[in-house]
Each structure stands twice: as C-alpha cells, then as structure tokens.
Amino acid sequence: MARLQTGLNVMQFVLPYSGLQWSDLPFMLEGAWRTIMLTIMAGSLGTLLGVIVGWLRETFVSFRIGLIPFIDVIRSVPLIIQFILVNSFQSILGLQFDPFWIGVVTLSIYMAVLTSELVRAGLQSVRPELSRAGRSLGMSYWQGFLHIRAPLAIRTALPGWIGALIALTKDTALVSVIGYIELLRAAQVLINRSNEALLILAGVGLFYFVICYPVSLYARRLERRLAI
Amino acid sequence: MIEIHNVHKAFGSLKVIRGVDLEIKKGEVLCLIGASGSGKSTLLQCVNGLEPIQQGEIQVDGISVHAKDTNLNKLRQKLGIVFQQYNAFPHLTALENVALAPRVVKRISKAEARALASKHLKHVGLGDKEDVFPSRLSGGQQQRLAIARALAMEPSYMLFDEVTSALDPELVGEVLDTLRMLKSEGMTMVVVTHDIVFARETGDRIAFFKDGRICEVGEAWQVVNAPREEHTRQFLKRVLA
Ligand SMILES: Nc1ncnc2c1ncn2[C@@H]1O[C@H](COP(=O)(O)OP(=O)(O)O)[C@@H](O)[C@H]1O
Ligand SMILES: [Mg+2]
Numbered sequence: 160m161a162r163l164q165t166g167l168n169v170m171q172f173v174l175p176y177s178g179l180q181w182s183d184l185p186f187m188l189e190g191a192w193r194t195i196m197l198t199i200m201a202g203s204l205g206t207l208l209g210v211i212v213g214w215l216r217e218t219f220v221s222f223r224i225g226l227i228p229f230i231d232v233i234r235s236v237p238l239i240i241q242f243i244l245v246n247s248f249q250s251i252l253g254l255q256f257d258p259f260w261i262g263v264v265t266l267s268i269y270m271a272v273l274t275s276e277l278v279r280a281g282l283q284s285v286r287p288e289l290s291r292a293g294r295s296l297g298m299s300y301w302q303g304f305l306h307i308r309a310p311l312a313i314r315t316a317l318p319g320w321i322g323a324l325i326a327l328t329k330d331t332a333l334v335s336v337i338g339y340i341e342l343l344r345a346a347q348v349l350i351n352r353s354n355e356a357l358l359i360l361a362g363v364g365l366f367y368f369v370i371c372y373p374v375s376l377y378a379r380r381l382e383r384r385l386a387i
Numbered sequence: 388m389i390e391i392h393n394v395h396k397a398f399g400s401l402k403v404i405r406g407v408d409l410e411i412k413k414g415e416v417l418c419l420i421g422a423s424g425s426g427k428s429t430l431l432q433c434v435n436g437l438e439p440i441q442q443g444e445i446q447v448d449g450i451s452v453h454a455k456d457t458n459l460n461k462l463r464q465k466l467g468i469v470f471q472q473y474n475a476f477p478h479l480t481a482l483e484n485v486a487l488a489p490r491v492v493k494r495i496s497k498a499e500a501r502a503l504a505s506k507h508l509k510h511v512g513l514g515d516k517e518d519v520f521p522s523r524l525s526g527g528q529q530q531r532l533a534i535a536r537a538l539a540m541e542p543s544y545m546l547f548d549e550v551t552s553a554l555d556p557e558l559v560g561e562v563l564d565t566l567r568m569l570k571s572e573g574m575t576m577v578v579v580t581h582d583i584v585f586a587r588e589t590g591d592r593i594a595f596f597k598d599g600r601i602c603e604v605g606e607a608w609q610v611v612n613a614p615r616e617e618h619t620r621q622f623l624k625r626v627l628a
Pocket of ligand 2: 428
C-alpha cells in the first residue's frame with residue numbers, strides 16, 4: 160500500500176506511547192468510506208432486487224418453486240465462502256472485476272435473498288379480504304398493491320429489513336478475503352504494524368456502532384410512527 | 388337493473404350455485420335468506436365479478452359482468468359491496484379509508500376526495516371519527532365506515548353480505564338503521580341476512596336460497612307469513628324458533 164509506506168516514512172505527529180501516527184488517519188478513513196460505500200451499494204441494489212424477487216415468489220407459483228434451491232443455497236452457505244466462490248468463478252471465466260464490485264454483487268445477492276423472504280412474509284400478512292375490498296371499490300391490481308398491500312406489507316417487513324441492513328454493514332468486513340481493504344482489514348494492517356490492537360479495534364468498533372446505531376434508532380422511530 | 392340468468396358456479400367439483408334466475412329492479416330492496424353454506428355470499432361475489440361463473444349470465448344495467456371485454460374495474464363502481472368481516476384498511480384513518488378509492492379510481496383531487504369522504508362519513512353518523520384509525524372503532528362503526536366507503540363511489544346498487552353477523556348484539560341496531568336510511572333514500576339493495584324480522588320489514592321482496600337454488604321468491608310479507616314452499620316453512624321455523 161503506497162499510502163501505508165508514506166505513513167511509515169514520514170514520521171510527523173507521533174502519538175505518545177504508540178506506533179500510531181496521524182498520517183494513518185486517511186488510511187483508516189479510506190477503509191471506513193469503502194465500508195460505507197459497500198453497504199450503500201449492496202443495501203440498495205439488494206433491496207431493490209429482493210423486493211422484485213419477493214413479489215415474484217409471492218405472486219407466481221413457478222417462481223415460488225423454481226427459486227427454492229437457489230435461495231436455500233444462498234442462505235446456508237457462509238458468506239465468506241460465497242465471496243471466494245464468486246471471485247474464483249470470475250477468474251475461471253477470465254474476467255477481471257474490481258474486488259469492490261465482486262463484493263457488491265455477492266452482498267447484493269445475499270441481501271436480495273433476505274429481503275425477498277421479508278417481502279414475501281409481509282405480503283402474506285395482508286388479509287386477502289382487504290385486496291378484495293379494494294377491488295370491489297374498482298381498484299386495479301396495481302392500485303390495490305400500491306395503496307393497500309404494499310403499505311401494510313412494509314409495516315410487517317420493516318423490523319426484519321433493518322436487522323438485515325445492520326447485519327449487512329458488518330458483513331461487508333468479509334470482503335477482505337478477496338483482497339479488498341475495507342475498514343476492518345485496514346485496522347488489521349495497522350495493528351500488525353503498531354501493536355495497538357485494543358485501541359484500534361475499539362475505534363473501529365465505535366465506528367461500526369456510529370453508523371449502525373442511527374439506523375436502528377431511526378427504524379424504531381419509523382416503526383412507532385407506522386404502528387397501526 | 389341486475390339480471391341473473393341461469394347462473395351456475397362451482398369451486399372445483401363443489402357445485403355452489405346451481406341455476407339461479409333473479410332480477411333486481413331499480414329502487415328495490417331484495418333480501419336473500421337461507422342456511423349458511425347455501426351459496427348466498429358466492430352469488431353476491433359473482434354479481435360484482437369477484438368470482439367467475441361457469442354457465443349463465445349476469446347483467447348489470449345491460450352490461451354482461453363476465454363477458455371478456457367488460458371493464459370490471461369500471462363496472463364495480465356501480466356496485467358497492469359490504470362484507471361480513473370488517474374490511475377497513477387498517478393503515479388509513481376513517482376519512483382516508485373513504486377518500487382512497489374516489490381519489491385513486493376516479494382520479495378526483497385530494498381536496499375533493501376528502502370533502503366527499505367527509506360528507507359520506509357524516510351521512511352514516513361518523514362525522515366525529517374522521518381522523519380515527521379503524522382499530523379504535525367499534526364493530527358497528529367499522530361496518531358503517533365500510534358502507535360510507537362504498538357509497539363514496541356513488542354506486543347505483545349496494546350489496547350487503549351479512550353485515551351484522553359479526554357484530555355484538557347491541558351494535559346491530561345502528562348498522563340496520565343505516566340500511567333503513569339507505570332504503571328511504573331510494574337505494575337499490577341486495578341484502579343477505581339472517582334477520583328475518585329485518586328482511587320482512589325492510590325488504591320489498593325476499594328470496595329464499597337453498598342448496599344453490601332459489602327455492603322461493605316473493606313479496607317480503609308473503610314469504611315470511613305465508614310461505615308457499617315446505618322448505619321455506621321449515622327454514623323459517625328453525626331461525627325464528
Ligand atoms: N373460495 C372458495 N373456495 C372453495 N369453496 C368455497 C369458496 N367460497 C365458498 N365456498 C363454499 O361454497 C359454499 C357456499 O358458500 P357461501 O357462498 O359462503 O355460502 P353462504 O354465504 O350462503 O353461507 C360453501 O360450501 C363454501 O364452503
Ligand atoms: Mg355468507
């Protein structure tokens with residue numbers, strides 16, 4: 160890492176009793192930024208895909224049955240292995256994607272599977288009589304979906320989805336197995352050099368907390384507001 | 388006018404409607420009575436096209452309900468229906484429940500829809516419940532809300548499917564009062580009910596349904612006081628006992 164080298168050579172602002180330097184900060188910030196980007200990209204792509212897949216599974220028997228093996232595999236194989244498999248697969252095909260994109264794709268698919276389960280459960284929780292009532296008032300399928308089924312399904316699915324999003328934030332750390340330096344991997348690099356494991360890990364832990372906590376806080380407020 | 392001609396309907400191999408002929412004229416109140424499981428609900432659902440039929444025809448103002456080229460979403464605006472179970476949209480206030488379909492289906496403005504909804508809520512005696520969510524309403528209030536919601540589409544016909552059956556006895560009266568009010572305003576109604584007294588007093592005609600067929604149909608007082616069919620007599624004896 161070029162930046163790491165510079166950090167070692169230019170010895171400015173050495174913290175007392177520590178091998179850490181202020182110049183390590185940009186390196187950590189870069190890692191943090193990558194963690195955030197991975198979460199945002201995989202979170203939004205995965206959710207979008209998951210909503211569509213969840214609706215397909217709930218609406219068409221062919222999708223419900225056809226997707227079962229795929230979903231079981233994604234849910235039961237540890238993510239860390241999925242990263243390695245996707246990465247090896249692209250090498251076999253002779254493709255050369257940035258590890259960032261391998262990470263985004265793998266995490267998105269994982270997130271999509273979790274989201275599709277939640278969307279399905281959400282849609283199932285809406286009494287069919289309510290859709291019937293909507294149709295009897297002259298609403299089309301999509302009008303009923305938009306104004307009745309979706310708002311009610313979201314209320315059921317929201318807590319689980321927030322949980323999945325928070326888990327995803329932490330799971331981004333696993334992208335390091337294919338050589339991508341996100342926050343946790345950056346921390347490891349610094350720990351190896353400075354032997355300040357406790358301090359660095361506490362800082363990194365705090366960072367994860369700082370991005371996850373507002374999400375769950377906001378979710379709790381939203382849940383309360385949507386409560387019926 | 389609603390015209391039902393020789394309608395047959397089955398769920399898989401279970402024949403539920405087995406050749407029904409019935410006409411409901413404009414301004415008339417027709418009460419449908421009969422044992423549970425005899426197909427009354429199914430018939431109402433066929434009339435507004437929620438259920439397909441296998442044979443026969445149903446026409447509403449000359450439009451064939453089950454014809455391929457019929458715009459059902461449009462036709463259903465003519466037919467209000469209120470079900471036995473409360474079907475208020477739980478995520479919407481009373482006012483929003485009533486305003487939703489006019490706004491979405493008829494595409495009137497939000498302000499107009501709210502004014503319309505407000506008017507219909509007042510009409511059924513829920514003027515002070517506009518901002519209340521259904522979970523805070525009693526069963527009787529929820530059924531009146533459902534009636535207001537259907538009326539807001541300004542239908543020509545109202546179909547009621549045992550709208551008081553799920554209610555506590557002390558709440559039945561307020562809903563039946565609402566139906567009587569609609570009759571006095573000249574609304575054409577088909578009312579499925581177990582309440583023979585209500586059917587005799589409010590219905591113009593009564594049709595007795597048995598095993599997917601109309602066993603007897605006639606003027607309300609006649610069917611109750613002087614039934615022609617032995618089956619009707621037995622049924623009335625059972626429910627009035
Ligand atoms: N969606 C359905 N699928 C299968 N069977 C049904 C369905 N709806 C009603 N049935 C059956 O059709 C018969 C008539 O039901 P219904 O019309 O509800 O009778 P009623 O309203 O007179 O009590 C019953 O035997 C009932 O079990
Ligand atoms: Mg019924």
